[in-house]
Amino acid sequence: MVDTPAPSLSHEDLDRADDRARVFWARRRGNHWMLLWLLIGPGVLAMIGENDGPSMISYAATGATYGYGFFIPFIVVTFIAAIIVQEMCMRVGAVTHRGYGELVFQRYGKLWGWFNAGDLVLTNLVTLVAEFVALRVGLAYFHLGAWVAVVLGLVLVTFAQSGHRYWRWERISLGLAVFNLLFLAAAVLNRPHWGAAGKALVTFSPFPGGSFNTILLLLASTIGATVTPWMIFFQQSATVDKGMTSRDMRQGRMDTAIGGVVAAACGCGALIAAAILTQHGGATVQGLTGAGFPAAMKRAGGAGSMLFALGLIEAGALALLTISASTGYAVAESLGVHHSFNYSLRRALLFYACNIGAALVAGSVILIPGAPLLSIALNANVLATVLLPVALVFLLMLANDRELMGPWVNTRKTNISAVVVATAVAVCGAAYGIDSFLIGAHLIKS
């Protein structure tokens, strides 16, 4: 018998093995709750991370303008689409132990890899600006300014990754994610009309009025608020960083589904909380200038205004962590350098630098006097929707790659669902893009 030479073990191997040991013993003892606790993370963070500042402001704007109606069930539908997409990311990551960015590079070549990474960095930078804006809006309720938002955001990003352990970073992020439930609490405190909300959820009505372009903008930004390129990069890379394997598929799916259900509930909560404003000029509230929605709710007598402001701070802060992480993963994977929260700063300098650098660039934008923050935030979700189809197609190709995935390739049902999602996203994004362009160029009337 020939002895196989022992591999050189890195510090990262030992850290990940330590995490896997806990999983092994929980599974062996049949402790299902402990197993779920250990394996929950990437799915919940991707889903609740996408309940970010611009998304919650977008839901609130819809609620304040139209009240209860079509968009309550539409949020639920978009999260079902998100669960379909994110389950594929988790599965590909757990089976291949490689991030989305590096797999596209290695399987399909540098050109497609750089296209994907470029799309992601562009949308992430724009979205990160919107996250700082959300932080600023939430803090403005407590009479704190833009500088506080920027410093707070940067300190948080730096602190979370300072332990050089994925587990620590994930648990800090999960701790923050719990506060997304503040939007539900705000909805309850604002005393909504539960009957009307329930009826809207079941009947998808009333459908919002207004111009065709406005409806398209709302549809595109709501889709962009739930399924985005950064979620694809993030969940697959985080699944790998966490060390999940094909044995953890059940818990990985539960993680994704729990995240989707909680995020949909909190998203609906933000819409319902802001619906109190429909009778108080809600359509004119500028959510990104001044204190926006929380202040308007306070004026309208909503007891949940403070919770809504705190919720916005949480939404912006959590998304800063997850979106900057997805930027770090994508850039480092594309360049083929170390990319894990388990590495020391010296070994994964570029990964950590991209994490903090992305947040730093975005934070400095909101300090520019007169910067068009409202437009940036509204267009962040739309841009994500427009660029999403390419990322979805590559994800579908990877999830159907039998050489990589073996028995874990997509089922026919998953493929049909994913194609429907990708087509709906492409049509919606294109319809808004074309319609807006034609109106902007005065080729048609608005």
Next chain:
Amino acid sequence: MVPPLTPPTTADHPPCADYYDNDLVGYLERDQLEESMHRPAPPKYLGTRARVGLWLLRVFVIVISVMVIYTFVIQLH
């Protein structure tokens, strides 16, 4: 708290026989080791139809993105 470690031997987690010298690493799948993770996956050949399809999608996305960015700039004015 991690229990005392011994290389896993149950059927649901076969041990990595080569790595018995280090108990902890026995909990990892072979291709989870850093050394393996840095080995690139083999490239996949894309057929002409697939490449044409991807290019069409790429052009479509760039055109729509330009339209959205144009609208954004128009809104600023």
